[in-house]
Amino acid sequence: MKDNDKKITRKSFLKTATAAAAVATLGTVLKPTLRAFAQTSKSRPTESGQWKATTCQGCTSWCSVQVYVIDGRAIKVRGNPNSKVNNGNCCARCHLSLQQVYDPDRVKVPMKLTNPKKGRNEDPQFVPISWDEALNTIADKIMELRENNETYKYMLMRGRYSYMRDVLYDRMTKIIGSPNNISHSAICAEAEKFGPYYTEGLWDYRQYDVLNTRYILLWGADPLSANRQVSHYLSVWGDVLDRAEIAVVDPRFSASAAKAGQWLPIKPGQDGALAVSIAHILLTEGLWHKDFVGDFTDGVNKFIPGQMVNEEDFAEKHTNGLVKWWNLELKDKTAEWAAEKTGLPKEQIKKVAIGFGKAAPKAICWVGGGPAMQVRGGYSAMAAHALNGLVGSVDNVGGTLKANKEYTLKFPKPDAFMDEIAKKGKKHKKIDHRGTKEFPALKKGKAGSGVVTNNAADGILNEDPNEIKVAIAYMNNFTFSCPQPERWEKALSKIPFLVHLTTNASEFTFFADIILPSVHHMYEKWGYVKAIGNGYRHVTLLEPVIEPVWDVRIDETEMPWLIAEKLAERGFDNLLNHYKEYKDPETDKAPTSAKEFALYSLKYATQNLWDPAKHKGGDKFSGWEEFRKAGVWNSDPYPYRKRWGKMKTKTHKFEFYSETLKAALTDHAEKHSTTVDDILETCKYQARGEHAFIPHYEEPYLWGDEKEYPFVHVDYKSRLNREGRSANCPWYQEFKDLDPGDKSWDDVAKLNPIDGKKLGIKDGDTIRLISQTGQIECHAALWEGTRPGTVAKCYGQGHWAYGRVAAKKFGKTPRGGNNNVIIPADYDRLSGSTAFYGVTRVKIVKV
């Protein structure tokens, strides 16, 4: 222990105070002794500004962008004109990043907790420490686990990432010896991927060929505001509107609804009903795309409402099980039936279905998180996505496309560096319960291969399957971004040693033992990400384009390297030796420092893109330097219809009857020695028998009794959310009214004026939203864009930490309310996804 920490008194100093001290200080006033400065004769060359390429990760669009830098300082931003995905465009979120990187509340130095008690009501009392002290402490804690053969009690939590992620997330966790690397994916939109996977074998987000399409059916997606290629869509939407009809299915009037011909304000959770009804109409009206789906052998449409069809009468082309689907699910799902379920006029349902069908195959059913991230959302995602199969727009011009091919490399394998302790440790069960009977998490057809992010809190709290002793987390804020966040507060308080790698001290950081200051991804980091849009894929670089103000390090590469060095000092050098395999492809030199490692590992992963000798396709560069300056590599154009008949499903076809899901569910049931029906019942689904394997309607699973909780809560994301990281930017607050119905510097719950009148609530009243699991306070806004019977509230506000602007009174009063406080922790268990939409009823009380 350093004597610094002892109690000090003036008396103890007076003993040592000498006249010499005074003389000594005087000596410095004729010859300066400098601390913050060094004397230099060189003057900084006056730089004119330069546009430098990097990547915006403010949302998952991952636009390639450029920053205008003068003398090491970022001045302004724009889209990178070299990208064929976002074509020089960027959106408002990108501009907000300037206020993030120069936020006075950023974490500036490593810090440690000094208050031994953890909890929401405890002041953590962090104090600055050196990097050395921080890293030594972390290495000691990891060594302790290794010495006690309990490496499985180590956990890595990942929020947002670049594709350098595996260095920290995968390799470090494995080589230490733990199964517990937990990603955020299941609070993102995994259920959305469930639809395309169990129909066309694609566990991924899609791109949409909007410039070639004639109809867009937007489903719980708001592309002009959030989620994927926003800047591209904002830029081309005018042209899209010239050529295509647009219909928006959303219980609230979204930014995209404002630009659409049809708004279908559906009852929350009834998406499956609308989807199967549209399918019913497409079939009865004979509007399916014959080139893709096939036809009746005699050419006569036998899809007549209520009537069964013989399977032999229909010759399918690139699809599987259409008639089974009709007979099992669709034949009775008329517009009239759907109108009752969805609260939409039957005429509107018919009009949209027929318009969509007539545009086939240039018709996109764009399934966002809305219909999917619900308790039974996996099947709704399947039902809505299946419409793309019916109109033959899958993989087709003007339709829904997968990702183009790219050629980045995986990092070296860790296996040779996993010793006996690591191998044994990794065999333990994961903390999020994936693959248990209750959590099938059927990612890519395999039970237990998806993550159940939000359930990890319960795993930690219940020490099930074991306690977590040492945890590292980066670029995440589960105590804010997961429903029922109080579970995370308790879980994190319970972890004896928690390290948070972050730019801002968030609600999560509040419970950390050590905080390490992370770089801002867009301005200070080496990394890369891949994104699709506009018929292309780009691989875009994150580059350190400015001189960082503070002593920050790169979360995904420099920090694990620095920890590896400390572990090596303690006799465990497997991790460091593994990292030394990431050699610079240009010189074949192994990295010798954290800085070199950050750069070499990136050059290693992207070599096939920039090394002309390794060129496999897409943009060609003369070498690393040219690639780095361009900042982005573009793929070849999209090869349409290449996957027809070659889809990665069990039948290689687009499955309306999913043999792929049947195999996955059967496998999961067998593992737990039970039936598929039992699995579905355990997991809260209504389907039994063959229904389990087809896209079908399930009633919404809503928490709360209708009488006590009369309103259905509608959650959605702000167009200014940089994934929940921008609330401390004054511009975020000032321009909050860019979200339709919202107000600047405020957090409002939007009620239809009809409901406002009933409840006696006026615009601006303070109200409380109460669900079975929590309550929040905010202001009321009466707004026609909310479906009566629902209350719509944007996610993003309600921070009680994160900084001076984000929180109203730090640690005490949030600015508005965090939606997650009133959303119960529940799941679409087949995908492992957390449910955010159509999950809970609430009551509204005037305060």
Added chain:
Amino acid sequence: MPETLNKNCQRADLYKILSECYYLPDNVLMQKIVDVAQTNPFFAELCNCISSNIELESLKIDYAQLFVGPFNLLAPPYGSFYLEDSRIMGDSTIDVRNWYEREGLDVVEKDAPDHIAMELECMYYLAVKQNQAAEEGNLQEVQLYQQKQKSFLTVHLARWLPEFADNVQKMAHTEFYKQLAKLTEMFVQKDMSNFALCNA
């Protein structure tokens, strides 16, 4: 040593130690404060703050919450925060950095150039340069460096110091930092009025 030079040596010394006070506190700093208080009554009150038993740890906690964070730092120690729009690294920050560079000073501390500690250290440096000129009997240089100090205070430090010091006095938990802020503000104000008298 002539009296005026001696006086200016003390002035430089005070800028230096005030600057030191805006770094993370340690025993070396405490010792310095006690030492300086021996010869300079100006520091007596600050020195009195460490007369009762205080934990260095509690000073560090207070220091962190005021000037480092990690949450909403209570008294941002950056000029641009007050002179511009609550962000750092604004145009005023770059102006400060250019100022340093004209004096042949390169920022080596990992922080924004308009951090209070750096602006105080810059004042110390300019005062030392004035002393050197005085020693050499170069009156023109003395006047030049006086003018530089006055301008730096007028354009930068003295413009935002009152608001900053006010924040510290309101938000600090320890008497030490309350006193430090008061002392810093008083000292700079006095310096400003002295410059005004000189020029009059």
